[in-house]
């Protein structure tokens with residue numbers, strides 16, 4: 544097969560070397576596809592021959608725990624359908640925890656555009672968290688300050704200097720010359736994901752630099768009977784063959800994180816805890832626990848306590864992550880790094 548047609552989609556040697564040599568030479572072996580959108584009952588992808596709906600086998604369910612938008616997979620054709628056979632190890636992946644579940648949000652990113660606006664949205668702490676996210680998941684962060692036509696950008700840029708980031712741009716969507724430097728990130732085959740609060744101008748930015756979405760081809764339905772076009776894709780390519788990911792998942796990457804806020808919200812439990820026998824009581828099976836006693840006695844709802852614990856757990860997770868120390872999925876990431884260090888060259 545002709546791998547050069549895949550390069551503008553983000554394909555590189557890094558993925559090629561994960562294919563069996565024999566498969567790269569035959570025409571009817573597994574084919575590479577890049578995941579564009581994941582729906583409940585459908586996965587949209589793009590491959591050598593254009594867009595294609597893929598079938599996800601049982602052992603990759605639930606999909607969102609196994610596959611992210613931007614991932615590369617190998618799929619085999621059986622009876623007119625393409626079945627996902629293998630998920631190629633990603634260069635990087637952004638994931639999110641909701642409760643105990645890990646959800647994959649986006650994969651194989653070259654840049655994370657952290658977008659904020661020169662107004663009340665600007666929040667240094669939030670930017671710090673987004674940066675931590677980028678570093679944690681090994682994606683290069685680029686900070687973009689928007690709406691510089693509405694305010695003096697200088698004080699904002701001064702504050703940004705305290706952040707550990709060198710790629711900073713101040714833009715106004717209506718002034719093309721301010722957007723020009725962003726083209727440095729827009730090489731064919733690159734993938735850019737955007738994060739930032741609602742209303743900071745992400746869509747406007749993408750439309751301005753992306754120069755309009757490439758017309759997506761009609762997708763053949765899974766049963767091969769009908770055709771339909773999808774209008775909003777989670778990953779789309781612009782005319783310059785740059786992939787943008789502006790997914791709801793990325794938008795929901797809220798970065799909560801204030802243990803103090805949680806304690807404030809559960810002041811009743813804090814107060815009870817003062818009466819526990821041990822000052823470091825975890826309110827589990829320890830003797831003399833006032834919290835458990837209150838639950839048993841009916842004065843404290845078990846659900847309320849469970850919510851408290853759940854939030855604390857999430858907060859602890861976020862803090863570990865922000866500190867860059869957590870080891871979840873580290874093995875997988877270490878493997879990805881190993882592969883890339885073996886073969887660095889791109890096409």
Ligand SMILES: Nc1nc2c(ncn2[C@@H]2O[C@H](COP(=O)(O)OP(=O)(O)OP(=O)(O)O)[C@@H](O)[C@H]2O)c(=O)[nH]1
Nearest residue numbers: 689690691715716717740741742743744745746747
């Ligand atoms: N003055 C000014 N307005 C802008 C600029 N960029 C975006 N806007 C406006 O800000 C509003 C929000 O922009 P969007 O691009 O929809 O923001 P978003 O971040 O995609 O918002 P969500 O879709 O909610 O996440 C729109 O009314 C834009 O026209 C800018 O540089 N200057």
Ligand SMILES: [Zn+2]
Nearest residue numbers: 819824826832
């Ligand atoms: Zn206790």
